[in-house]
Amino acid sequence: MPSPYATHxxxxxxxxxxxxxxxxxxxxxxTVKLTALSALGSLIWGTLLAGMRxxxxxLMRGFATVYVNIVRNIPLTxxxxxxxxxxxxxxxxxxxxSDFKVQGFRLAVLGFIAYTAAFVCEALRSGINTxxxxxxxxxxxxxxxxxxxLRLIVLxxxxxxxxxxxxxxxxxxTKNTTVAAAIGxxxxxxxxxxxxxxxxxxxxxxxxxxxxxxxxTLPTGLFLGWLGKRMAVKR
Amino acid sequence: xxxxxxxTPGPRAKRRNVVFSVVFVLVLALVAWWxxxxxxxxxxxxxxxxxxxxxxxxxxxxxxPGLGNTLKAAALAMVIALPLGAFxxxxxxxxHRWVRVPAGAVVEFFRxxxxxxxxxxxxxxxxxSTDVTSDDRPLYAVVTGLVLxxxxxxxxxxxxxxxxxxxxxxxxxxxxxxxxxxxxTSILLPQAVTAMLPAIVSQLVVIVxxxxxxxxxxxxxxxxSARQTLAANYANVIPSxxxxxxxxxxxxxxxxxxxxxLERRLRRSKRGTGAVLAPDxxxxxxxxxxxxxxxxxxx
Numbered sequence: 092m093p094s095p096y097a098t099h100x101x102x103x104x105x106x107x108x109x110x111x112x113x114x115x116x117x118x119x120x121x122t123v124k125l126t127a128l129s130a131l132g133s134l135i136w137g138t139l140l141a142g143m144r145x146x147x148x149x150l151m152r153g154f155a156t157v158y159v160n161i162v163r164n165i166p167l168t169x170x171x172x173x174x175x176x177x178x179x180x181x182x183x184x185x186x187x188x189s190d191f192k193v194q195g196f197r198l199a200v201l202g203f204i205a206y207t208a209a210f211v212c213e214a215l216r217s218g219i220n221t222x223x224x225x226x227x228x229x230x231x232x233x234x235x236x237x238x239x240x241l242r243l244i245v246l247x248x249x250x251x252x253x254x255x256x257x258x259x260x261x262x263x264x265t266k267n268t269t270v271a272a273a274i275g276x277x278x279x280x281x282x283x284x285x286x287x288x289x290x291x292x293x294x295x296x297x298x299x300x301x302x303x304x305x306x307x308t309l310p311t312g313l314f315l316g317w318l319g320k321r322m323a324v325k326r
Numbered sequence: 327x328x329x330x331x332x333x334t335p336g337p338r339a340k341r342r343n344v345v346f347s348v349v350f351v352l353v354l355a356l357v358a359w360w361x362x363x364x365x366x367x368x369x370x371x372x373x374x375x376x377x378x379x380x381x382x383x384x385x386x387x388x389x390x391p392g393l394g395n396t397l398k399a400a401a402l403a404m405v406i407a408l409p410l411g412a413f414x415x416x417x418x419x420x421x422h423r424w425v426r427v428p429a430g431a432v433v434e435f436f437r438x439x440x441x442x443x444x445x446x447x448x449x450x451x452x453x454x455s456t457d458v459t460s461d462d463r464p465l466y467a468v469v470t471g472l473v474l475x476x477x478x479x480x481x482x483x484x485x486x487x488x489x490x491x492x493x494x495x496x497x498x499x500x501x502x503x504x505x506x507x508x509x510x511t512s513i514l515l516p517q518a519v520t521a522m523l524p525a526i527v528s529q530l531v532v533i534v535x536x537x538x539x540x541x542x543x544x545x546x547x548x549x550x551s552a553r554q555t556l557a558a559n560y561a562n563v564i565p566s567x568x569x570x571x572x573x574x575x576x577x578x579x580x581x582x583x584x585x586x587x588l589e590r591r592l593r594r595s596k597r598g599t600g601a602v603l604a605p606d607x608x609x610x611x612x613x614x615x616x617x618x619x620x621x622x623x624x625x
Contacts, residue, residue: 147332147339148346154354164531164578165571166538169550173567181368181563227331237332245331266440273542280442284543287450297447301439308438 118282119303125196125268125278126307129203130261136204137211144216147237155212162209167270170206174198175274192277199271203264210260218253219245251322258315262308279303365564375562379569384556392552393573399465399540399548400533403472408526410473411480416510418485429481436478442539445471449544464547468540472533479529483603487522488514490601517601524589525603531578531585538574549573 143155162170175198178184186201188194222245230240269280283300290296335343365371378384417429436444449467452458458466491514499509541551549570557566592602 145331147335148343148350150347150350154350160579161575164535164575164582166535166550166574168535168538168542169567169571169574172542172550173571177564177567181370182364231331231333240331262438266438269440269442270539272442273539280440280446280543283443284446287446293447293450293454297443300443301435304440304443305435305438309434 113282113286115282115299115303118277118279119307121196121276121278122265122268122303122307125199125203125271125276126261126265128200129207129264129268132200132204133207133211133264134257136208138215140208140212141215141219142241144212145219145241159209159212162206163213165206167202167206167267168273171199171202171270171273174202191275195271195274195276199268199274199276203268203271207260207264207267210263211257214253214256214260215249217256218249221252222248248324251324254315254319254322258312258319261315262312265308265311266304368564370562370564375560375565378556378560378562379565384560388552388556388559389549389569389573392547392549393577395465395546395552396534396537396548397577399468399472399537399546400530402465402469403476403533404526404530406469407473407477407480410477412484412515414477414481415484415488416515418481419488421506433478433481436474437482439475441471441475441536442543444474445540445544447471448474464540464545467544468537468546468548471540472536475536476529476533479532480526483522483525483529484518487518487525487601487603490521490603491517492601520592521601521603523592524585527581527585527588531581534578534581535574 140155140158143151144159146152175195178201179194179198184198185194186197188197226244226248227240230244235243268278271278272281272284275281279300283296287293287296333339362371369375414429414433417425418433420426420429445467448470449463452463452466452470453460495513495517496509499513504513537546537548538550540546541548545551553566553570557563560566589602589604
């Protein structure tokens with residue numbers, strides 16, 4: 092039996108055949124959409140959680156701590172699968188979607204937000220801890236309240252110092268969107284699974300998708316890393 | 327409770343905090359009540375669905391073997407990935423460009439790729455080009471995927487661990503005439519291993535969580551896929567999800583707590599250089615929640 096990995100003489104043509112026979116770009120576009128919406132949602136929810144985590148109200152602190160502790164220790168796969176088998180199938184939460192595809196997409200985004208927000212919250216909290224005590228003390232000394240101290244003094248500085256950590260969360264999120272394949276969202280990993288099972292050139296299929304993710308994550312990391320260094324408050 | 331962000335509450339602040347607390351409790355209670363109602367509506371609160379978890383059958387037939395497989399894959403992946411990671415981590419710090427650059431490229435490449443892609447690829451590779459039986463294949467594929475990804479993450483941990491050591495260690499080693507290899511194996515690595523322990527243990531949490539991917543996508547019979555068979559048998563989707571989530575949280579929380587205990591112990595210890603790599607040094611790492619960030623200055 093000849094090895095299925097023998098390099099085809101016209102490997103380039105095969106790549107083009109893939110792009111025609113399968114909607115590779117469409118799948119990666121789905122990955123990008125999942126990432127963008129989840130990133131936005133988890134940034135908002137994560138910031139709220141971080142605010143609760145450092146708030147003067149013990150109950151809010153407790154809630155945010157428990158939320159973060161629980162969510163970070165559950166596999167993302169469990170959460171994503173639950174949104175489909177639990178929220179949608181049992182509780183009938185369709186999130187206003189009329190067809191199955193849109194519903195899967197929205198459920199996946201919901202799951203990613205719930206999960207990623209915990210990491211955003213921790214990144215922000217570590218950022219808050221990098222702001223020197225004197226900043227908060229000075230804010231209180233001129234009579235600012237807790238929410239003013241947080242909004243006007245601490246968070247603006249914290250956000251600048253957490254661009255690096257948040258970039259890592261974003262890159263992890265980009266890679267994590269592949270988990271949506273578990274509930275049939277037609278993103279990159281979902282397409283790769285069917286392609287790798289049906290095509291003879293396993294290595295080539297793997298290379299195409301690996302390349303796609305390198306293209307998505309590497310520039311993000313480099314750009315945000317550069318931005319983080321530029322924006323960081325020099326102390 | 328005082329913090330840097332706010333003063334110790336006086337009478338007015340105390341009153342305001344009570345109001346906030348009450349409102350917050352009301353909102354939480356409302357949400358909880360709504361969830362409870364929904365669960366009741368859909369019949370998910372019926373004791374029939376929960377009762378299986380009080381019997382030994384559900385545990386011995388489904389959950390414990392599943393958990394066993396989860397831990398098996400995680401342990402195998404860690405044991406194989408550690409030496410690989412150490413190799414690439416050290417290679418990346420080599421003085422020779424032709425060693426450093428390829429090692430760096432390999433590490434960055436595998437860190438940029440989702441672990442699911444690696445698992446899918448490994449699964450297909452084993453199916454086509456090796457004679458691994460189809461029973462063993464899922465385990466092989468899961469472990470391979472996890473090893474490739476985590477070796478590259480561990481390589482970064484190893485590198486950070488070695489860099490965290492005081493420079494005097496290397497200088498002293500050179501001063502007493504040790505060669506580069508000797509400095510690495512008898513001075514730097516032994517100390518770096520201790521410094522890395524917390525980070526390594528918390529990387530184990532990431533590995534345990536990622537095994538669940540293998541359950542859904544390539545049919546490895548770990549805890550999450552054991553849930554599927556269990557739910558098919560007892561028709562208890564929601565309860566089984568909740569129980570499996572609790573099992574994962576307990577296992578991972580134990581690992582996380584162990585990691586932060588290790589970290590605190592290492593920081594306290596008089597021996598050694600005092601260099602410790604916090605569990606959250608590496609991206610995407612559900613680090614120890616308490617104790618890893620500036621000793622809780624703010625909350």
